[in-house]
Structures are given as C-alpha cells and as structure tokens.
Amino acid sequence: MLYTIPDYYHEFTCVAGKCEDTCCAGWQIVADEASLEKYKNETGTFAERLKESVNWEEGTFKQDKDRRCAFLNQSNLCDMYTALGEESLCRTCKLYPRHIEEFEDVREVTLSVSCPEVARILMNKKEPVHFLTYETDEEEDYEDFDPFLYSKLLDARDVMIDILQDREKKLNLRAVLILAIARDLQECIDEEDIFSMDDVFDYYQAEEGVREVKNALAEVDYYTYSRKMFQNQYQMEHLRADWESYLQKAEKLLYGNANEKIDRKRYVELQQEFHAWMAKEMPEYEIQYEQLLVYFISTYFCGAVYDGEAFAKAQMAVVSTLLIHELLMAQWMKQEKVLDINDVIDTVYRYSRELEHSDSNLNLIQELLQESNE
Structure with missing residues (x-):
C-alpha cells in the first residue's frame, strides 16, 4: 500500500482544551x-x-x-x-483531523482544515505544499476500479497543482486554468476518450491555452457568479446554529438587496478596495488562497475515478476558495476594514466544517455545480 501525506503533516499536534473550538x-x-x-x-x-x-x-x-x-x-x-x-x-x-481517500493500493492522508490548528498551520505556510510517500505491506482488493482513468486523473492533478503553485501567474488566472483543464477533461471522460487527456494538459500549459483563459477572464461577471455561489450555501445542511445568520449578514454586506445596478457598482468598488488593502496589509493572502486551492484539489479531485465528475470537483475547489474570500471581505467590512491572520483561520475552519463534516453537503455542492454547467 502506498501512503501519501502533505509535507506539513507531522507539524500537527492536537492542542486539546486550548483549542478555540472543539471537533x-x-x-x-x-x-x-x-x-x-x-x-x-x-x-x-x-x-x-x-x-x-x-x-x-x-x-x-x-x-x-x-x-x-x-x-x-x-x-x-x-x-x-x-x-x-x-x-x-x-x-x-x-x-480526526486526518482525512483518508482510498484508491487501489493507495491511501491519501490529509489533514482537514476544519480543525483550527490545521488551518493555522496551512494559512501560515509560505512555501508551496509538497507531498511525501511511503509504502507498507498492506494489500486490499477494489472492485469496479478503473486504473487507467485513475492514472490520468493523477496526471491531471499533478498538472493542476503545478499551475496553482506557479506564482509568476496571477492567482485568478491559475484558478481559471485548472477549471478549463477540468472542463475539457470532463468531455474526455463523458465521451470515453481518455487518450485525449494528454492533449488537454499540453494545450493549457502552452501559450495559446493560457491566452484563451486570459481572454475568458475578462468576460467574467464576478458579482453575479459570486452571489449565485454564495446563495447555494443556504441549500446546505447547517451544522452550527449560527451559520445561517452569519451567512445572511455577510450576504447583505457584500451584495446589498435594494437595486442591482447600484449594488453591482458598489460591490465592484468594494472588491477593488479590499484587494488593494489586502495587497498592502496582508500580502500573503494569495499564497493562502493557493494553499486552499491545492488542499481541495489534492483531497477530492481524484475521487472522480468513482463517479466520473472531474469538473465538479475542480469547481468545488475554486468555489470554496472564492466563498472563503467573500466571507473574509464581509468580515473586513464588518470590522471597519481591518483583518488579521486569526480572521483568516477562523473563516477557513468554519467554512470547512460546514462543507466537509457533512457528506450530504459535499454531494449537494457537487450537484449544484453540475446543474450550473447545464
């Protein structure tokens, strides 16, 4: 059995009663x-x-x-x-907070950012995450497992992580590049044309593919997309009693509820101001978002070998990071335009708990993202 762990795995120690929350x-x-x-x-x-x-x-x-x-x-x-x-x-x-994804002869062990201490480790990590492997003598049989698809998903994940950790590129470009790769891979899966996946990797690592994605970025309506993704959270099971009211307050701060034209203009101005503030006061924020994207992709993407939904899993990674960003912007507004690292850690682990501590929420967000693609 091959085991894989992130390079910060052994940094974790449970702080027990000193934790600001409880698992x-x-x-x-x-x-x-x-x-x-x-x-x-x-x-x-x-x-x-x-x-x-x-x-x-x-x-x-x-x-x-x-x-x-x-x-x-x-x-x-x-x-x-x-x-x-x-x-x-x-x-x-x-x-807990260890999370295990199992494949044929492979166990991938991650640390869930739903744990405040894990979120603290990852959000303070400046270097790109690497993954370590070791082998044991364990053996298990898996029925209905497609080793060839799994191999291609592994290749895709490696390409995506390489792109996400390319800090020469702007973060939003990196995020949309992995979405473009996953979208085209989904077509290969749906058409049972697995052999064309290598062409997808090559295209989006070349200048032509990057240029196509840059052009697509210019057309993104962030206000409409972010608000729609934010509202999806109300359909999910809420694990903490205060989560829905927390979302409602954040939504009103972010998107307003009076006049779409006015609200859209205000949102764009706030977003620009927030990004400028973050770049000056918390310049590591893009690294933190990179770590989150890598976390979600590394944890969930290869699970597409079981359900064939590669695109939805890549979308979940990007949308989750986007929603954490939106919640942080709302917190910044609420706190008179100030944030610190503890706000980041708090937002990350609270969002993760609502999503990752519920199988029904993980399934629902994937279904909602699939519906948005139709």
Whole structure:
C-alpha cells in the first residue's frame, strides 16, 4: 500500500482544551462496529455512562441541545478519553483531523482544515505544499476500479497543482486554468476518450491555452457568479446554529438587496478596495488562497475515478476558495476594514466544517455545480 501525506503533516499536534473550538460538536460522530462492541462489553465504573451516551440503534454518540457530544465536558475535553484512555476512542475520533481517500493500493492522508490548528498551520505556510510517500505491506482488493482513468486523473492533478503553485501567474488566472483543464477533461471522460487527456494538459500549459483563459477572464461577471455561489450555501445542511445568520449578514454586506445596478457598482468598488488593502496589509493572502486551492484539489479531485465528475470537483475547489474570500471581505467590512491572520483561520475552519463534516453537503455542492454547467 502506498501512503501519501502533505509535507506539513507531522507539524500537527492536537492542542486539546486550548483549542478555540472543539471537533466534538456540531456534527454527528459515528462509531465503528469494533468500538461499539467494546463499549457494550465495558464493565467498569464508566459502563453506565457509555450505555446512556450512545445511540445504539444508529451507532452514534448522543448530543446535547447545543449539539455537543455527550462525552464532551465543559473544558472541551473528552470524559471517555479521561476515564478509559486513548484506546477507547472510536475510529472517527482517533483519526480526526486526518482525512483518508482510498484508491487501489493507495491511501491519501490529509489533514482537514476544519480543525483550527490545521488551518493555522496551512494559512501560515509560505512555501508551496509538497507531498511525501511511503509504502507498507498492506494489500486490499477494489472492485469496479478503473486504473487507467485513475492514472490520468493523477496526471491531471499533478498538472493542476503545478499551475496553482506557479506564482509568476496571477492567482485568478491559475484558478481559471485548472477549471478549463477540468472542463475539457470532463468531455474526455463523458465521451470515453481518455487518450485525449494528454492533449488537454499540453494545450493549457502552452501559450495559446493560457491566452484563451486570459481572454475568458475578462468576460467574467464576478458579482453575479459570486452571489449565485454564495446563495447555494443556504441549500446546505447547517451544522452550527449560527451559520445561517452569519451567512445572511455577510450576504447583505457584500451584495446589498435594494437595486442591482447600484449594488453591482458598489460591490465592484468594494472588491477593488479590499484587494488593494489586502495587497498592502496582508500580502500573503494569495499564497493562502493557493494553499486552499491545492488542499481541495489534492483531497477530492481524484475521487472522480468513482463517479466520473472531474469538473465538479475542480469547481468545488475554486468555489470554496472564492466563498472563503467573500466571507473574509464581509468580515473586513464588518470590522471597519481591518483583518488579521486569526480572521483568516477562523473563516477557513468554519467554512470547512460546514462543507466537509457533512457528506450530504459535499454531494449537494457537487450537484449544484453540475446543474450550473447545464
């Protein structure tokens, strides 16, 4: 088995009760069968607490009215861990914030930016991310796996990451280049013409392809597109009680609600002012967005080997980074046009939790993006 990890993987250490948030609230924690069996057989003083705190029918940990795990105490520490030790934790709790994508003979392990500490590491990282590999003797069989498509998706992802990390190009050009590649790759997948994928890579790495994308950028209506993508978030499952009101306040600050002509002009002016402020006061912001784009592409793009939806996965990476940008601009406006690195970290991990802690949200955003392409 080949394992892949990002180069900052070993920088992570859980800060436990010192964390500004908790990973044990806001989402349903599902326990694996082996852990559930162990909990059923517990006979010590913690046995009654286990019996009362597990939803045995669903195989999940119960939550209180604030959606906090039944084992999470007021110091944001786990009572099960304290009583029974680390080995008592279910697979979900042991792994988080590690996220695993599995392919034939390959496991890709990333760190989820839904964890504030991971977001802090990645948003402070200045160098381009690299990926490390190591091998083990494990073997597993995968049915209905297309190794040739997977190989081409790997090639595509390498090309996309190379483009995203080319800091000689403007960030919006890099983002739209990977969208153009994914769009054309999707046509190859739909037409079962996998052999033409190499031509797509070559075209968008050459001057002609870059020029085409630059011309397309000039036609983008950022106000309409950003607002439409922003409003998609209301269709998603909201994991935190305050998320919808947070979105509503941000939407009003960004896009207004009175007169489209006036609101559009105001948005363009605000966007220009925000970009100028960021370039002066937080010049590393394009690096932070680059790291996010690489994170989403590296984590999800090759999953297209299972559903064939390469374009939607590339779109999710770009749209997620765009939405984080929009939320940051709203925060900047709310705070009288000031931001700092903690605002960036907070926005990144909060957005990620709403998206990545819900399979239904991950599926929905892909469906919405597919519909927007029709």
